[in-house]
Amino acid sequence: MHVVESYATDVAGNPEGISRVSFGVDTVAPATGVTLSGPRGENGWYLGPVTVAIRAEDATSGVSISYRLDDGPWSPYAGSFVVAGEGTHRVDYAAVDGAGNSETGDASVSIDSTPPLVVLEMSGIPGREDWYVSDVLVSLRAEDGGSGLARLEVRLDGGSWAEYASALPLTDGVHTVSYRASDAAGNMAGSRTVIVSVDATSPQSTAVLSGERGDHGWYRTPVVVSLQASDATSGVDVLAYRVGTGTWRPYGDPFTLSSGVHTIQFTATDKAGWLEPAQTLTVRVDETPPALAAVQTPGHSTSHDVTLTWSASDSGSGVDRFEVAVDGGGWTRLGTEPTARLHLADGAHTVVIRATDAAGNRAESSVAITIDTNMFSPGGPYGGAPTGVLLVAIIVLVSIAIAWSRRRQRR
Template sequence: MTVSLSATDALSGVDRITYRIDGRNWSTYAGPFVLTDGQHLVEYLAADLAGLTEAVRSIAISVDTAPPSSVVAISGQSGANGWFISNVTVVLNATDATSGVASISYKIDTGAWLAYAGPFLLGEGRHHVEYYATDVAGIVETLHTLDVSIDITAPTVVASVSGTLGANGWYVSDVAVSLNGSDATSGLASLSYRVDGLVWTTYSGAFVLTDGRHLVEYFATDFAGLSGPIQSLTVAVDTTPPATVATLTGQAGSNGWFVSNVTVILNATDALSGIANLSYRIDNGSWQAYSAPFLLAEGLHQVDFLAIDLAGNVEVLQSLNVAIDTTPPISSAIVSGTLGSNGWYVSNATISLTAIDATSGIARIVYRIDGGVWTNYSGFFVVSEGTHTIEFFAIDLAGITEGIHSITVDVDTTGPSSNAAL
């Protein structure tokens, strides 16, 4: 501020002007002088050449050439990467050492300019705050800006699974698990997961689950440092069909034959989903649900069986051949020769043995003559003169031996001899 003083005197003329600033020493005015910032009191008076002095005059002058200065303070919960994870309170404060602050003005984003009246709140989002102060002298400071990033919403994540779905919620193939996260504000930083309570892993792509019942836990983290809640997904995978074991109980004979009725016991196991049903059929008959051991009687039987687990896996059809013969064979003898009287053969007698067995078949026929050594029958044999006891029996392929048969064959090939006595 430049101050100029002037005086007039119509008669003797002005001799000098004297002034002082803020009560300091009086000075003779020689030309305009400068006042610096502040509240000043300038006193002055003029004297003429006749020696007359006027009364002291004064003027108060306020000088303010410096703009005000404003500062901002923000408060909220800090997150990561410069983000806040709560609403943010903005406090503006301005100072002016000379004329004082007249007002503070601000605007948020592209909104209207507002007169600052007290702290204001910023909600979620990226905000650009501009503000400035004006002092009482009308000086406006340079515009200030402030960028505030706020994210108070946790990210979300969705899990999806792909595989071949079987029964009862089980998958019958390996399962690929994909995670997809999103965050509308700060953006998605990472996805984390773990399987069956093991170590947390950063998700980088779909991962595969094999046989078993699995608990998959997962969550998302955004760039503000917010993590969503841990979510979980149960995935049941069973790619292995069940296995059935058949057990046969009965009296074993020969050549793989049973010589008693046979009890069939089926036992199916499945280590994962468990057994849903076990079915069987006998000799290509109707399929039946297995509920308890069943009995097979005499004959050649084919038992087919398979199990299905709760996941819908079907085991490969299994077959079991069971041979049962509980009936002994039947043998008979045919005697051929010249038959005389009273059951006597008058020629050598030929003995032929035969046997039948409707199930397993004949293994051999054994015979003996007159209590001799037992001999395997290989073809007809001849008995000569005398009374003979023929014993024989048959054995079938199952090892069943019939009871001993016995026949008597009387052979007399010699005529009687008579003598005359004189």
């Protein structure tokens, strides 16, 4: 502040009274600044409302402040104010001192208090009870309308966090997928976890048959059928079966099949909804040997060549073959004709006929045969007649010899 004093004197020497003028000189604009206060995030962003305080200083002529927000109308500044709302805001301010010197400035206020929005999507074929019955693709997408997405991360089955790049393929098993995201302001979409259960494989069932195995795929005793099924992922829900064209029923305990040809079908369903294609099994059981009728034989033969006949039947697996054994010797196959042609030596013989069905069941029948081909034997081909002739001839010869001897003695 300056004071100028002045007076004047005329030619006659009369002085004027002293005059004083006070004035100030201010050629310096006010010093200004702004202070922003609020929850700071990252990269210059705030995570909530921001308090704006404007300051202006002028040591000479004093100062007045005005401001505006986001190109709005100018308002006198009376004290700090709050800027709220998502997005980037502009605060303009001006300070003017008493001399008319002015200073302007601006400040940018960026606010983002909302974390990113993360959406998880799964593509696959849904089954039952939250299972998928095909491989699954898990994809993520994230949006942030404020500061923008900074990072999207994923973790599979408790492993390490990794930046998400592309969809995750998931195969059989129960998987945990965790994901999180953050924006440029530092807002974090907290970790979330979903469980993805995948069972892309149908269950497997098997049958176990217990019984005495025969020939040609037949059993010779009742067969006990045991069924079992396994599923390594979701687990077996139902194991069902039927015999022949009967009703499907849940399998509980082993069951028994007696004589006959049986068709068994069985299938398993797992908890995910997979239905195994039905399996078919044929079980042939024949517990009964063939019915072998008595062997037709002459009993006594005067010929070495003998023909035996018989009949046999089998209502189960059917007669497969006949065999013959003579006097405890080895078995000789005869085929399927119920006839045996034998060449036997003289004497008594035991002949055994054996019938075997396709399952291997056997039935036997034995007969006794006597062969006598001696022409002098009473049981021979001539009934003993040659022996009688021979005896008569001997008697005649002896009689002749005796008569001749007596005649010589008389001489």
